[in-house]
Amino acid sequence: MSDPNQESEAAAKARRARNLLLAGALIGFVVLIFVITVIKIGHNGGLTP
Amino acid sequence: MNTTEAIAAGASPAADVARASDYIALLKPRVMSLVVFTAITGLLCARTPIDPWLGFAAILCITIGAGGSAALNMAYDSDIDAVMRRTKRRPVPAGRVQPSDARALGLTLSILSVGVMGLATNWLAAGLLAFTIAFYVLVYTLWLKRRTPQNIVIGGLAGALPPLVGWAAASGTAPLNAWLLVAIIFVWTPPHFWALSLYTCEDYAAAGVPMMPLVRGRASTRWQILAYCLVLAPLGLAPVITGLGGVLYAAVASLGGLGLIALVARLAASGPRDDVEPVAADGRTTLYKVGKGARRARDVFAFSLAYLFALFAALLIERLAGLAPLSPGLIPQVFP
Incomplete structure (x- = not known):
């Protein structure tokens, strides 16, 4: 007897794609903040005294 | 769910x-x-x-x-x-x-x-x-x-x-030159979307959205589109005298403005039975694929989009190519 709550193949595939999109967006956000920080620090003469 | x-x-x-x-x-x-x-x-x-x-x-x-x-x-x-x-x-x-x-x-x-x-x-x-x-x-x-x-x-x-x-x-x-770009899009928006609403207003009526053709009628909307475009065409040329646009921009704004006014004038001269056949012969309706009766409105909708795109593309090309503006600005202290 099959589990009525079991996720269908299509639903599982869609969930994986959504997770990948979210992961990509989060990684992109982190990279963006990193790049902005590096550039801003560079414009301010770096961290050297 | x-x-x-x-x-x-x-x-x-x-x-x-x-x-x-x-x-x-x-x-x-x-x-x-x-x-x-x-x-x-x-x-x-x-x-x-x-x-x-x-x-x-x-x-x-x-x-x-x-x-x-x-x-x-x-x-x-x-x-x-x-x-x-x-x-x-x-x-x-x-x-x-x-x-x-x-x-x-x-x-x-x-x-x-x-x-x-x-x-x-x-x-x-x-x-x-x-x-x-x-x-x-x-x-x-x-x-x-x-x-x-x-x-x-x-x-x-x-x-x-x-x-x-x-x-x-x-x-x-x-600065004011930046606000001039805002003004061009602001004046462009009503005629562009009213042209679309002329052949999609049945949808807006079903949804209860009071678009201009539903409230004031199609004829009034067509004349208002013409009025806005008569303001838009010269406004589109304004960057040439404020030191923003060059020769390419002047040409695009002139020809585009004339083309837009010609299409809008044709739309304004439409009869009362025009714009009432939005569905194409195959029964499908999209933004661009419409029946014969809605083609004048569709043409204004499509051309106005191309017109705005061309204006900004001309500015972009001039800036990227390093082309100088036609004038340094008639009022440099106002349009730096």
Whole structure:
């Protein structure tokens, strides 16, 4: 007897794609903040005294 | 509705599963593309050197902000989107994305875009971006859209502001030349969308959205389109005398303005039975594939879009090619 709550193949595939999109967006956000920080620090003469 | 409930309700198991593309669709990529294009033009027209990565970050923030406000718009408008042919397949009215999820996505993207814009460029640009998003969501979507036929006239300001945000991101200022770009899009918006509403107003009527053809009639709308375009064509030429546009821009604005007025005059001269046949012969209706009776309105809708694109493309090409403006500005202290 099959589990009525079991996720269908299509639903599982869609969930994986959504997770990948979210992961990509989060990684992109982190990279963006990193790049902005590096550039801003560079414009301010770096961290050297 | 989760998958199990959907199956119990007789729906296909895959019918209401949200795909990644549904979340992209929430951001209205087609609208976003014009916003990005005008913002890039504003950023480059500022003639202020900006680090390419920070310029990219600024444009990305404007893009994400536009997407966030679009998601908020779709969350609120899902009831009227569901009854309009053009919008009923959107993720929220189709049941694939819950309005609360669209709202959460929109709020998150809006807040992040404003915050990152402030960190990456300056807080004037961030403030203008926040104002643009708030105006689109609160003033246009929540207040004006369902209440007045002037909805897109006033609400159009939100779509007009991106070049100013781009300009402010590059220079930290908002001079009159940047506002001139805003004014061009602001005056362009009503005739463009009224032309569309002339052949899609049955949908708007079903949704209870008081578009101009429904409230004042088709003939009045056509004359108002003509009136706006008679202002738009000379306004489109104004950057030439304020030191913003060069020879290419002058040519594009002149020819484009004349072409637009010719098409709009033809539309204004339409008979009372025109624009009443929006569906193409094969029974399908899209923005561009319409029946014979709606072609004049469709032509104005399509040409006005090309006209605006050409104006900003000309400015962009001149800036990238290093072409000088035709005049240094008749009033340099006012239009620096």
